[in-house]
Amino acid sequence: MxxxxxxxxxxxxxxxxxxxxxxxxxxxxxxxxxxxxxxxxxxxxxxxxxxxPTKDAIFESIIDGYLEIIDEELKAIFNGIDEPMEPSNLRKLGENVGLLVDKHSDFWLLMYIDVLEFRNQHFRKMFDGITDRFRKIFGSRFAEAESRGDLRTGVDAAPVFTAAYMQFFNYFLVEKLFGGNQHLGLTDEQALNCLTKIFAYGTLSEKSLAKFKREASTLTA
Amino acid sequence: MxxxxxxxxxxxxxxxxxxxxxxxxxxxxxxxxxxxxxxxxxxxxxxxxxxxPTKDAIFESIIDGYLEIIDEELKAIFNGIDEPMEPSNLRKLGENVGLLVDKHSDFWLLMYIDVLEFRNQHFRKMFDGITDRFRKIFGSRFAEAESRGDLRTGVDAAPVFTAAYMQFFNYFLVEKLFGGNQHLGLTDEQALNCLTKIFAYGTLSEKSLAKFKREASTLTA
DNA sequence: AGATAAAAAACGGACGTTCATTTTTATTTG
DNA sequence: CAAATAAAAATGAACGTCCGTTTTTTATCT
The missing domain is CATH 1.10.10.60 (Homeodomain-like)
Known part of the structure; x- marks a missing residue:
């Protein structure tokens, strides 16, 4: 042959x-x-x-391929966000994270396998320095928002955005893999609204919130 | 014998x-x-x-015993919280969750084992209906806070408190098990401050925030 | 024929579980 | 109080199966 x-x-x-x-x-x-x-x-x-060469190698190859896919999809999500701290965009982030978790729920199971069997060596990069990465992607937007006075005084947008991202992720993972059926006591839509509101009100200045009042008022949890 | x-x-x-x-x-x-x-x-x-009788039975027995311990420790944490939506108490919640994750980090690994090997059948109860449980514990406090006008209009305290609880948990789990070393770009103390502030500003009324201004101002991230 | 892919067979070891046997010890007996 | 007893606990070899991997054999192409 x-x-x-x-x-x-x-x-x-x-x-x-x-x-x-x-x-x-x-x-x-x-x-x-x-x-x-x-x-x-x-x-x-x-x-x-x-x-x-080994069974492990199959696992590793799967993860490597998957990481690339997820990475691209995440990039697409972030590219769709022009003003990261705007409430409607935060909500969109949540929505898209939800879709991502749903679409690739198996991938996150592999992550847990990696945590248990390989001490998370393949997935470390997912979370390591994630805030810095957001700072690289949105740094100028964060700065602009701050200089416009959109943020409360003393608020650093980068960790807040990261926290929102993590919260959305965690919400949908718990829903999907941990059997917390509507663990916030809300539908997914309502939960998205609720979480978005928390992060919007939690970090935006009164002045800025007034600006987004119309959109924000639609976020009824 | x-x-x-x-x-x-x-x-x-x-x-x-x-x-x-x-x-x-x-x-x-x-x-x-x-x-x-x-x-x-x-x-x-x-x-x-x-x-x-089987190897599985050993695993199940470990989890059952552990669940009791964690349950008690969580109860103790919640008992130490008199006013759940007060910023200082939210922060204390975060601190204690951090200690709990740290003290029993093995337990959470068992949870992932359960997710993978037993479809999370033993741990489901951890998250199922968690918001309702918080409503049972703090329901009257939530109502009092609302009637005092401590909360923003339209804010339901229960899912917010749950979200805060989940966020704290997730933060420390990522730090402890997923290798996200300071993934928010902050020390644990700063992260606690940052997250507390988000949830405080995100849900408390301006009036109420003024009341807690002194404490809240110490939450410098 | 020569090279490579594919399949099949074989290997050594580890697995969860069972079981015949031995050891242990609280109670009964003298 | 000491010896015998009986029932339970503890043991470790053995069982059959399956594991990841290696080696050998066969098939398929230029």
Whole structure:
């Protein structure tokens, strides 16, 4: 047999990783055997080792690929935000985080697998220095908002935005993976409104809030 | 041998569970064998099965015991809060949640094990209906605060308090388990101040904030 | 034929659990 | 008080299965 083309190899790997991902998510990493993966991917057991040196390597490859996807989707979300501290944009952030959690709920399970089995070595970058990253993306917007007097005195927008981001994430993860069905006692829509309001009122100046009064008043929790 | 006394059995089980807990946390559930547990607990392999019918049962017993402890500690925390929406009390809540996460960081790892291996069946109760529980604990305080005009119009204190609780939890969990070293770009103290301020300013009326101005002004992030 | 992919078989070890056996000890007996 | 008893506790070898990985064999292409 001649050497497979690069794309053919990539295609094979994709099917293997898809099968492995589904199994890891459904039954965990340790509970998933190489035989399970080979069966689901319709690849012989031995042949798996022509593509990956170890079982761990499959997991790592899945995560690396996934991280890229998530990274892009997050970038798209942030690109859609022109004025990060504006209430309507904060809410939009929440909405999009919700969609992201929903769309890739398996991904976050992999994160927990990583925490438990690999001491989070693959996912560390997700949270490490996240505030600085937001500062890089929105730094000038934050500064403008401050110079316009949109923020309460003494408020640094970057950690607030990060906190909002984290809160939205956590809300939907708890809803999706931890069985807290409507744990805020609100529908998702209401919860988004409630959280948005907290962060808006919590950090915006009275002057600025008046400006957004009309929008903000629609955020009835 | 006559039957062991109830307390002797409890003592034995405690040592077994302590050993198992340490191993589960260090290397995960599947990666921990019954032989590992028996060695660490200095109990013979077979004898383990005189105390627990299966390996799963050991895990379940650990969680049940742990849930009780955490439940009590949480109760103590909430008992120490007389006025839940007061900024200083919100901050105290955050501090205590931080201590709880720190003291029992292994417990939260078990929670992730439960999510992955048991579909969170043992931990569901942690988040299910949590807002209602807060309403039961602080309902009258929430009502009083509202009638005093401490809250912004339209703000329901219960989900806000829950959101604050969740945010504090998430903050410390990310710090402790997900390697987000100072992910808000702040020290823990500063982060507590920052988050407290968000929730205080986010939900308290101007009138009420003036009342707490002195305390609130010490919350410099 | 020669090279490479794919499949199958084989390997050594570890797994959860069982079980026949031995050890332990509170109670009964002399 | 000491010896015998009986029931429970403790043991560790053994069981059958499955694991990740390696090696060998077979099939498939230029």
């Amino acid at each position: 001649p050497k497979l083309s690069e794309s053919a190899i990539r295609k094979r790997k994709d099917t293997i990783e898809a099968a492995a991902r589904e199994l890891f998510i459904k039954q965990g990493f340790h509970a998933t055997s190489m035989r399970d993966i080979s069966k689901r991917a319709t690849v012989s057991l031995g042949n798996l080792y022509n593509y990956y | 006559p039957k062991l006394s109830e307390s002797a059995i409890r003592k034995r089980k405690d040592t077994i569970e302590a050993a198992a807990r340490e191993l589960f946390i260090k290397q995960g559930f599947h990666a921990t064998s019954m032989r590992d547990i028996s060695k660490r607990a200095t109990v013979s392999l077979g004898n383990l099965y005189n105390y627990y």
